[in-house]
Amino acid sequence: MKHPVLVLLGLLAVAAAPASHAVEILRWERMPLAVPLKVGQERIVFIDRNVRVGVPAGVGERLRVQSAGGAVYLRASEPIEPTRLQLQDADTGALILLDIAAEPPKDGEAGLEPVRIVEGNSTPAHYGDQAGGADEAPARALDQAGTRATRRETPVPVALTRFAAQNLYAPLRTVEPLPGVMRVNLRRDLDLGTLMPTLPVRA
Template sequence: MNPISILRHGLVLVTLLVASQAQAVEILHWDRKPLPVDLPVGSERVIVLDRNVRVGLPREIADAETLRVQSAGGAIYLKANKPFDTQRVRIQDVETNEVILFDLTAREKGASDEEIQVVFPDGEPADANSSTSDATSSSEKTDRQSSDASQGHTPVPVVLTRYAAQSLYAPTRTIEPVRGINRVALRLPDRMPSLLPALPVTATPIAAWKLDGWVVTAVRLANRDPSRAFELDPRWLQGDLYSATFMHPTLGQRGSVRDTTTAFIVTRGQPLAQALPLSNSSDGGVSASFEDGVRVGGDS
């Protein structure tokens, strides 16, 4: 094919791509004011920022039954499972700690499911709460470098577990940045009966993160028995697992304030979906917990 033909075909492809995007993308310009986003209940909507980000949700919508949130490849995937009033959400750039604010509202009717592209002004940071001075930027860079150095002496499974717990339950401003960590797709069913077959517990995956070949998956455990409470032991978990850490040492009877907790399960070289046994039999591998463990707690 001669150069003219190549150029002609290239222009055709670019034209088609631009036309396609123009029909399916809503453009929002970040100018330090919260960006309003309506979510259609039951349908996924994608927000593209072209940045590696973490999402900070208010308590009112910080559960998968209300809002499912996934982040990958510079995009955020949002699916509202029930309507909710406007909630302020913080989106933080992992590399720079810059913050973008969104006002999310989930509606039964009238909300578009078009992809959203966020456009940032040239040369301006996205942080709605930080100074733009060089001194501040230098300080943040130094803090991140110190954090990276300290992580070199901490086992990756511990770093992952701590980061996952902070991401789900700590205020966004307190989350310790970890270079190289990424949120990954779960690729798990809504229920995992083979994970803890010995107990009447419903296991629901929440989110997963990856670092240096290790994966941590946060799993919500809910007791289905209204008359019994259970001590939690990581050795009861089935699968090719490296470690497990529970938010609480016990699981209260169904209907009590402690009938639900979260397990942070670490796998090596494979996601949890591949580490689970194929059936509910008790032949799967037995997990092990760290000798010292990682204690995690709720919002502080």
């Protein structure tokens, strides 16, 4: 009689255990990330930062988009052809691109799991740095002689000029975020006479 009792206890323990949901991990490395959707099912994208979502006008009526607490909630009410969404960091202006497409769910098909987007190997933030993970940082900090390597940062005028040029001429997905700097509109009557006194600069 002991074995049936043990089997029943095991089944009860499994039934009482909370169901765990798998989370698909996507690594952002400046390549658009594919996030498929099912019509009538909500899919959550965890990004752990406050973002603004850019939705093309053609799919706005078929796709419900909500953003709160570092997560984006996507729900398609009708099939959607492959479409690109832009997630823009509200603090730095950095962009993450999502390629979505919604199809009707098939009978007996399991629901889509949530997605978590993590940062991949990005470009160096400062001139002279090497792109890499946190494990490589101590090795970069010491040179071959064992002394502390000097860190060469990009001069501020160069960083500002590059940021302005990228915003004017480069595609938005290639613009490198510059902490503390964002694009704003200037008043047309702004006095710039003291900025460059020898040149006729106007806003």
